[in-house]
Amino acid sequence: MPDLPAWLAALPLIGAGLWAWRRWHYPSFWLIAAFPLVALSVRASWRRVALGCGLTKKRQRWWFTTVPGLIASTGIVRVRRRFQRVAVDTKPLMWLPRPTRHGWRVTLHTLEGQTPGDYTDAAERLAHSWSVHAIRVSSPGPGRVVLSATMRDPLVTVNQLPPSTDLLKVTVGRLETGRPWMIDFRTVPHWLNAGATQSGKSNLANALIVGLAPQPVALVGIDLKGGVEFTPYAPRLSALATCREEAGRLLDDLVALMLDRMGVCRQAAARNIWQLPPALRPVPVVVLVDELAELYLMADKSEKDEIARTSTALLRVAQLGRAFGIYLFCCGQRIGSDLGPGVTALRAQCSGRICHRVNDPETATMTLDDLDPAALASARAIPAETPGVAIVASQDGQWYRARSFHVTEHTAEQATHTHAHLTPSWNEITTHLPEHAHA
Numbered sequence: 192m193p194d195l196p197a198w199l200a201a202l203p204l205i206g207a208g209l210w211a212w213r214r215w216h217y218p219s220f221w222l223i224a225a226f227p228l229v230a231l232s233v234r235a236s237w238r239r240v241a242l243g244c245g246l247t248k249k250r251q252r253w254w255f256t257t258v259p260g261l262i263a264s265t266g267i268v269r270v271r272r273r274f275q276r277v278a279v280d281t282k283p284l285m286w287l288p289r290p291t292r293h294g295w296r297v298t299l300h301t302l303e304g305q306t307p308g309d310y311t312d313a314a315e316r317l318a319h320s321w322s323v324h325a326i327r328v329s330s331p332g333p334g335r336v337v338l339s340a341t342m343r344d345p346l347v348t349v350n351q352l353p354p355s356t357d358l359l360k361v362t363v364g365r366l367e368t369g370r371p372w373m374i375d376f377r378t379v380p381h382w383l384n385a386g387a388t389q390s391g392k393s394n395l396a397n398a399l400i401v402g403l404a405p406q407p408v409a410l411v412g413i414d415l416k417g418g419v420e421f422t423p424y425a426p427r428l429s430a431l432a433t434c435r436e437e438a439g440r441l442l443d444d445l446v447a448l449m450l451d452r453m454g455v456c457r458q459a460a461a462r463n464i465w466q467l468p469p470a471l472r473p474v475p476v477v478v479l480v481d482e483l484a485e486l487y488l489m490a491d492k493s494e495k496d497e498i499a500r501t502s503t504a505l506l507r508v509a510q511l512g513r514a515f516g517i518y519l520f521c522c523g524q525r526i527g528s529d530l531g532p533g534v535t536a537l538r539a540q541c542s543g544r545i546c547h548r549v550n551d552p553e554t555a556t557m558t559l560d561d562l563d564p565a566a567l568a569s570a571r572a573i574p575a576e577t578p579g580v581a582i583v584a585s586q587d588g589q590w591y592r593a594r595s596f597h598v599t600e601h602t603a604e605q606a607t608h609t610h611a612h613l614t615p616s617w618n619e620i621t622t623h624l625p626e627h628a629h630a
């Protein structure tokens with residue numbers, strides 16, 4: 192047998208090396224070996240892809256063309272080259288693609304008459320053309336759009352990040368972009384967390400509890416699933432309501448607490464508790480509500496007044512709580528307007544929105560409001576196999592696909608036991624309220 196050329200013999204070795212490199216250190220493999228090839232192919236294919244996805248425009252250009260000339264006596268048509276104006280397809284100008292952690296990003300200049308929405312509509316077609324997991328479109332300024340491609344779904348496995356050390360700020364998961372997913376109550380005070388059953392709502396609440404447990408904050412639970420979710424976390428909860436009646440009393444206490452803090456701030460000429468001197472500043476309270484819909488469901492007319500009272504108290508907390516250090520995190524399977532006007536008003540106060548997998552398009556629309564239709568489509572496309580994946584919208588008007596870290600009940604329970612000594616008692620918090628009592 193003739194000797195194989197040395198380079199051919201080395202091929203399997205090179206292949207194995209590349210495989211091992213990709214397997215053990217994907218970030219450097221992506222940056223050095225894969226990205227340059229991908230960038231070249233994206234640039235090279237841009238004209239075809241733009242044409243296929245309907246992103247080109249016809250423009251008049253001077254061009255050399257061949258036109259039929261005279262018919263010669265032999266019957267052969269003579270063609271002549273002519274310099275004339277013809278309509279050609281122009282593609283949007285593309286800058287050089289730049290690598291990102293999970294893919295690449297490229298800036299484009301829109302053509303006349305185009306809006307970023309045209310690119311959003313074409314995002315799925317672009318993703319298929321380039322064989323990438325997803326393309327997200329954003330617009331950094333007029334006339335420019337940025338396409339961000341993710342090669343593979345980065346949310347299939349999400350590993351833990353170091354916890355945040357800032358007060359009321361918790362790293363609960365990871366965004367599709369690879370950045371941490373933060374819930375920061377001081378920036379966005381109230382949150383709605385919706386999703387079908389088994390979509391990961393309670394897991395997210397667990398992540399929050401684990402993150403907040405070591406911080407100097409009071410945690411309050413309203414668990415309308417009869418307390419089955421939050422009772423194990425009681426050591427770190429300053430108060431826990433497990434039915435509507437208890438929730439009503441607890442919310443009344445919270446409203447009284449808020450009014451009291453309002454008085455303290457007024458006396459000290461402070462606009463919110465953060466402007467108070469540290470010695471006077473009361474402890475922030477985070478209220479976690481599970482199964483929100485239960486607060487509003489009416490079995491018969493006799494419950495009407497009770498529901499109205501509870502819902503008004505919750506709404507007052509949402510409206511005024513921010514300045515006085517009372518924050519809401521409401522979880523529920525449904526938060527539609529069919530539950531009553533109280534829910535609609537509450538939704539308007541909650542600027543933080545999290546939509547896990549949903550069964551019906553209405554829930555996604557209700558949770559995310561009239562956010563980008565692509566966000567709604569993305570929420571509806573969350574597969575059941577990836578619980579914890581959600582669409583997150585907050586005050587910056589942007590939306591992100593994200594996944595929470597997996598935090599088991601056991602981990603959360605352990606955290607609540609470890610930090611039980613940091614729990615301010617409800618009596619301590621509400622002690623100087625005029626008619627404090629119950630919860």
Ligand SMILES: Nc1ncnc2c1ncn2[C@@H]1O[C@H](COP(=O)(O)OP(=O)(O)OP(=O)(O)O)[C@@H](O)[C@H]1O
Pocket residue numbers: 386387388389390391392393394395524578579580594595596597598
């Ligand atoms: N981020 C995640 N990563 C991996 N597994 C997760 C994640 N989030 C949730 N899960 C798993 O999915 C299952 C359902 O999660 P969870 O109990 O949070 O759902 P839920 O929306 O609260 O459901 P329900 O409405 O029935 O209370 C759990 O077994 C949990 O372990």
Ligand SMILES: [Mg+2]
Pocket residue numbers: 392393394420
């Ligand atoms: Mg749950």
